Amino acid sequence: MCSKDPYFFQTLANDLGGSTAMDSSSLPEQETGNCTSETGSVPAVTEEVRLRRFLCYGSESATYRAREQRNLCLERASSVTELLAAGRGGEAVQEVRSMSLRGGVRSPGPALFALAVISQHSDVEAKRAAYGVLKEVCTSPSELFSFVQYKKELSGAGQRGMWGRALRKAVADWYNGRDALRLAHDVTKCKRKGGWSHQDLFRLAHLKPANDAVALVSKYVTKGWKAVQETYADREKTEDVMKVFVYLEAVEKTKHSSDELEVAHLVEEHKLEREHVLTKHLKSREVWKALLKEMSVSTLLTHLGKMTADKLLGPGSPDTAAVCERIQDEHALQKAKTHPLSVLLAAENYKRGHGKRGKLKWKPNRDIIQALDSAFCKCLSNVESTGKRFVVGVDVSSRLGSVALGSLVSTVTVAAAMSMVITRSEPNSDVLLFSEGAVVPCSISADSSLLQITMQLVQVCSSYTDCTLPITWASENDKMVDVFVIFTNNETWPGRSNPAETLRTYRQKTGILSKLIVCGMTTNSLNVVDPDDQGMLDICGFDSHTVSVIRDFIMDVI
Incomplete structure (x- = not known):
């Protein structure tokens, strides 16, 4: 059924709510950015680039998949082992650290896995560096548990034993290096993960508390609240110890209280989080009101x-x-x-x-x-301009009403929203609707609503996809483009030429190292771009992390 069906329009309008009209006066004026692209050959995909891709989304390939592949293994992190073999383990550690601190990664898993691999290697300096950044990369107990589990898995694969002096010191330093009150929050919010608990790590790391407040947390973890009460109830306490004691007391009261008003008061006073509250109390308005404040x-x-x-x-x-x-x-x-x-x-x-x-x-x-x-x-207005020149191509050769892989959002909504975001943040951008043999510019003004843009996308319906058309259009119209972003529903491209070859021809003509991003919104397998070309990226599906991947790719991070 073609997308011009009136029932589809009505359903779409209802889904979108019809309430996304923009007030152009509320948007900041954007300065027109100059092109910073340089002519020359396309940079090769180096070990550093592959490592940053792995750290960003768990794969070294030029394909980002919204449906996450959870299994991390040495084969998927070959860049780490190659850098180690080349005596560049310290550089790998710094890449892990910088990517973790800058944020925007899909999950901390790849960074923790990479550190675990480096810490198992015979390169003493690289191992020391890996353990040295552990406190910065692991920001929560959940991440520390994951790191230790990766160490266990790697050790179990025939590598050296894991609980040596270096690991014991690194884990002990992680606990001792945290503010005692923050540590109390952490050990009560996340108690265990993947078969590991704080009690396990305290014991295996031979933890010696750095101060009295950490010692209180240690006793709570290893002996329980009753032992803490017996030891500290009548003892004179320093200010730091008192803060930790009162906090842990509030956590225990919350766990055992049947009075929702008391729980709400404890949550608000001590800034407790949802994980501290029993499931039965999460049906209480008062408890939720208290949780919402922080x-x-x-x-x-x-x-x-x-x-x-x-x-x-x-x-x-x-x-x-x-x-x-x-x-x-x-x-x-x-x-x-x-x-x-x-x-x-x-x-x-x-x-x-x-x-x-x-x-x-x-x-x-x-x-x-x-x-x-x-x-x-x-x-x-939160989206910062990259200063690049964009062409956004939306494939309308098939109905755009299906759901994007990795979310519950229709592909037409994804394409419309991304077109809107790019045109609002990038002063030099064009949006094109294309299908076999046809390219139609899509007009998006400063006051266009998401619904209006969506309607433009669904009113054109053809039969075949040719992803080279936006690039060809730019070439024929003498458009200088830094980034081509193409959204499509189809898994095959029966176009007359290959998008990668068409992009190379465009680069040769213009002298611009243009980049190509092809987002196949409904497929988990895409082979459109050249994996050896650092300026090309495939995206399969669309999720909340996709926009970060796109920006990092455009800005030469990955």
């Missing part, structure tokens, strides 16, 4: 469905109004650098009324939907 916007967005399902967010209620105010808090959105696509994905998931897994269902609250649409608009 909850980040990103965490709040993930819990909207649960809160609605538990009848905590009724239509027109004060609680709903408070949550809507938090969602639209422009200062908080800017401080967190929330990307509009992150809000959009959360909004579309919320509108569906059910989670990806499990049986959780809810009736979407229209006030929440409108707040999310408003937050999307406000976050547009």
